[in-house]
Amino acid sequence: MRRLLAVALVAGAAVAAGCGTGGQSAADQAAPTVADAYLCDGDIAVMAPYGGFGATDSVQMNWARVALDKFNDIHGTAFTFKPYNVDFDPDVGIAAAERIVADQDVVAVMGPKTSVVTKAVGPMFDGAGLVYVSPSATNATLTDGSLRNFYRVVASDALQGPRLARFIAEDLEPSKVLVVANKGEPYSQGLSKSITDGLAERDVPFEVVVTDLNQKDYSDVVTRVDEQVNVVALPLLDALDARRLAAELAAAGKYPTLIGGDALFVSAFDVPGAFVTTYAPDASILPRGRDIIRLYESIFGSFEAYGGPAYVAMEVVLTAAYAACAEDGTVTRRGVLQAMPDVRIEQTILGTPVSFTPEHELEGATVNVYRVTTRGFELVG
Numbered sequence: 001m002r003r004l005l006a007v008a009l010v011a012g013a014a015v016a017a018g019c020g021t022g023g024q025s026a027a028d029q030a031a032p033t034v035a036d037a038y039l040c041d042g043d044i045a046v047m048a049p050y051g052g053f054g055a056t057d058s059v060q061m062n063w064a065r066v067a068l069d070k071f072n073d074i075h076g077t078a079f080t081f082k083p084y085n086v087d088f089d090p091d092v093g094i095a096a097a098e099r100i101v102a103d104q105d106v107v108a109v110m111g112p113k114t115s116v117v118t119k120a121v122g123p124m125f126d127g128a129g130l131v132y133v134s135p136s137a138t139n140a141t142l143t144d145g146s147l148r149n150f151y152r153v154v155a156s157d158a159l160q161g162p163r164l165a166r167f168i169a170e171d172l173e174p175s176k177v178l179v180v181a182n183k184g185e186p187y188s189q190g191l192s193k194s195i196t197d198g199l200a201e202r203d204v205p206f207e208v209v210v211t212d213l214n215q216k217d218y219s220d221v222v223t224r225v226d227e228q229v230n231v232v233a234l235p236l237l238d239a240l241d242a243r244r245l246a247a248e249l250a251a252a253g254k255y256p257t258l259i260g261g262d263a264l265f266v267s268a269f270d271v272p273g274a275f276v277t278t279y280a281p282d283a284s285i286l287p288r289g290r291d292i293i294r295l296y297e298s299i300f301g302s303f304e305a306y307g308g309p310a311y312v313a314m315e316v317v318l319t320a321a322y323a324a325c326a327e328d329g330t331v332t333r334r335g336v337l338q339a340m341p342d343v344r345i346e347q348t349i350l351g352t353p354v355s356f357t358p359e360h361e362l363e364g365a366t367v368n369v370y371r372v373t374t375r376g377f378e379l380v381g
Helices: 006-017 059-075 090-102 115-128 157-171 186-201 239-251 285-302 307-329 333-341
Strands: 043-050 078-085 106-110 131-135 151-152 177-182 206-211 229-233 258-259 275-278 368-373 374-380
Touching: 043 059, 043 090, 043 307, 078 090, 090 115, 090 307, 106 307, 115 151, 115 186, 131 177, 131 307, 157 229, 157 258, 157 275, 177 186, 177 258, 186 206, 229 239, 229 333, 229 368, 229 374, 239 258, 307 333
Parallel strands: 043 078, 043 106, 106 131, 131 151, 177 206, 177 229, 229 258, 258 275
Antiparallel strands: 275 368, 368 374
16 A cells, blocks of 8 residues: 655644643654655454443553554654454354455554454464454463464563462462363353363462353352362453352351453443552553643543553554555555564653563563452552
8 A cells, every 4th residue: 555645744743642642652753754745544453342341341442542543643744443242252253354364455454352353363364464463362372383473562471370370379369269260262262271280280279161252140159168268260351250159148147259351341240349450550640641642631531540451552663664664665464464573663652672582572561460459450469
């Protein structure tokens, strides 16, 4: 895609972009120089849920849109946004991927959200030469080399599971842990195994119970929480499932310490005293994050911390596309793919730089533990 424009028009766009762009990242300030005669454009497909009733529904889509608009404003580019409503149903993901692959205007993909969809559509994107950058697919096997063009801006479960196990063993004084996992769901199953492996290494007694995604009745789990179980680990995909289980435990007069994975780092998991992990600090406590949050709230009316990595994932995709455009004014799938390994963003809304290992993992990824409070999330380690 290549469009010739008058130099005056591009210069005008640059002046407009200078308005209201405080808190630019190093990537914003030192992006590749593009010839004034070119306007970089191309479609970015976004695979994330919207318009439904899930706990984090629309949040990642919204954050990705804010990132694209902000990037265009700063750089005078004309990248466009193509939303695909995909959450954790692989069949829906495959149908969307077929449309994305066939659409030659699409030069890259932000997403998918979930590991199960990533596993399903990854080979299709690889075959089409499309880069796909996920803000939240954490299954450790996604970067084992089988998916060539996959990147993520979050820590994998190879880090998250051991962090959860260590926190349980060292901070929660467990007598016995009940681990509740979703049946057949890659994120939940992978994280559950990583947690139990870590507990076994530390000689912490545990049991595992398997539940369905969106299960409505957790009485079978509640009965497993006896006088020995004082910690319940929740590597569940849906925060509404976790909240429902917490409510049933409380109704039965049982109050074990609850601890969940990053999928529960959302306002829908409003269970004070519980713990959750996440792969990035709360954007609202960082200056650049606060600037973007004000923009987000002016559009969508409320802030949801879970979506911050979607902003960063989109920023990564656009940075690679912009670098590809700098070569000759065109943006192609091949150009984006070639630029991706060299992407580095020094300052992000999450307070940490972004670059990638040869395995396409986030360089220097960490996992934090937060306590749920009536005022939000409080960092504990």
